[in-house]
């Protein structure tokens with residue numbers, strides 16, 4: 001008997017907007033001029049937020065902070081397609097997602113300054129708190145998707161994680177559950193090439209991360225994560241597919257962590273300057289700017305205006321974050337249980 | 352003799368053991384080229400190569416699971432888990448396998464593995480980076496739990512842990528990593544696991560602590576005469592003899608730890624003292640501990656952690672009793 005081929009797969013990579021700002025019109029998603037400007041403004045806002053966070057950390061006004069520099073298009077472009085009824089399970093490096101969804105910016109600063117209250121999502125947003133243990137949130141996304149399916153809610157659940165997270169066991173379990181139960185979940189990996197000091201090649205011997213989806217019986221796609229149109233289109237298609245009940249999709253967004261891992265890390269210990277310089281040329285904001293300029297959507301005064309507006313928004317957020325009353329020590333007991341235990345009540349007398 | 356901090360002392364212990372014994376290997380996240388996020392393994396990858404200082408993918412269950420296999424095969428893995436909070440994804444491997452392979456294989460396979468990991472608060476770090484779950488591990492038969500409190504003891508205890516035939520969880524207080532320097536000799540020296548040390552002798556009160564809380568206690572007893580301070584060093588199996596002797600002498604025992612009170616390791620110490628030294632006690636055993644809450648973020652951590660004031664208050668209460 002001859003050997004047979006039982007399965008084979010191809011990994012698609014989506015690119016629409018190149019570093020020179022030129023687009024492949026045949027793939028270009030339909031976006032109005034206003035929508036494109038809105039995207040651009042969110043990119044600038046995200047970068048302004050990020051730079052300020054790093055400055056504040058240096059001044060001792062924030063704790064350890066994980067920069068999103070270079071990953072803005074992946075975050076803004078994907079969150080741009082998310083609706084209020086969708087659920088989001090983030091990791092910890094998604095400030096651009098939070099801002100695109102309209103999460104109160106001062107709360108983000110509060111959180112990074114070590115104030116728990118920053119994690120409380122506003123009522124109209126179904127976003128889970130930042131997830132510190134790597135990869136664990138993917139299972140919660142699968143679970144929420146299972147519940148949404150049970151309730152016949154036509155929503156999608158979106159979860160974010162890094163390239164490093166794909167090595168954790170929970171990644172396997174979440175993908176497997178999503179495949180087996182055909183869940184309306186979209187897995188978005190920000191492959192920023194590094195997990196602290198470990199390069200992507202050291203996480204997996206597989207050529208792409210996207211191909212992992214096929215082992216679980218669903219679609220995986222790679223896209224240029226610094227190309228906001230590719231991210232937007234890839235995510236939109238996946239979310240719509242999930243909403244239609246056609247199962248999960250895995251999106252690998254190839255981007256780059258321009259900063260050190262966090263403010264506590266020094267990336268010069270383990271990666272080359274040349275690599276970082278090379279990725280600078282692929283900057284996600286620059287290329288959208290070039291595109292907009294070509295389309296007559298970008299001018300110097302416009303740039304000045306939105307930079308100024310972003311600065312004001314961030315100034316205001318920092319002011320609010322730093323002027324709220326510090327948490328009362330009792331606050332650490334408040335949410336352990338619905339009602340404090342007898343022992344906790346006794347312990348609270350210390351304050 | 353060189354003056355070393357805890358990071359350097361642990362690094363020296365690792366280096367010397369690796370030079371002495373080719374079966375000792377290091378593995379974990381970022382332990383190689385980066386030298387570990389706290390630089391504890393700095394220089395070892397350069398010296399011993401990537402076959403002995405192994406940068407693993409991001410997978411704690413994987414790191415400890417393969418360590419168990421390596422140990423059973425005859426190596427002596429020293430695995431680093433980046434923070435003790437990240438042992439949680441690997442608890443299955445620790446509880447179901449590392450701690451019981453000797454039992455389950457009737458001694459045919461063993462697990463001479465060391466899990467090194469930073470623990471504890473007071474460093475204004477993010478969520479899950481300041482945990483003190485030592486009691487969880489003490490509760491599980493088959494694994495030892497060691498917590499050094501100074502660079503000198505860290506080196507000797509780590510060497511003993513690596514040479515121990517059973518799995519050892521080696522908890523390194525993050526707050527102490529660079530806090531104190533002291534003379535740390537080069538070359539071989541060990542401290543037996545399961546032995547406490549009396550840091551300060553006294554007749555009135557016994558204070559028991561380990562790791563970073565030992566230094567809080569030493570601060571608190573400054574200016575108080577006749578107070579005995581015990582550094583437990585190994586939590587499991589702990590040194591009953593030293594503890595009983597001290598309790599019988601002073602009749603007053605205060606246990607200080609930063610983990611939550613309920614089912615913290617203080618509960619075990621206190622219950623054992625009640626069983627063995629009850630008739631010598633002049634006052635109830637007191638505990639000064641963290642609260643029964645999730646370890647709070649930096650803005651509240653100073654309220655959570657035992658303070659000098661809370662320890663002194665317990666000392667006054669126990670004397671007044």
Ligand SMILES: Cc1ncc(C[n+]2csc(CCOP(=O)(O)OP(=O)(O)O)c2C)c(N)n1
Pocket residue numbers: 093132133134161162163164165166192194195196257261380409411433437440
């Ligand atoms: C379970 C667990 N192990 C280790 C860590 C420490 N840690 C924080 S981020 C990180 C690397 C994550 O890499 P990746 O998933 O690629 O995300 P990125 O940092 O690049 O955004 C590590 C090891 C953690 N937070 N949780």
Ligand SMILES: [Mg+2]
Pocket residue numbers: 162163164190191192193194195196
């Ligand atoms: Mg990464």
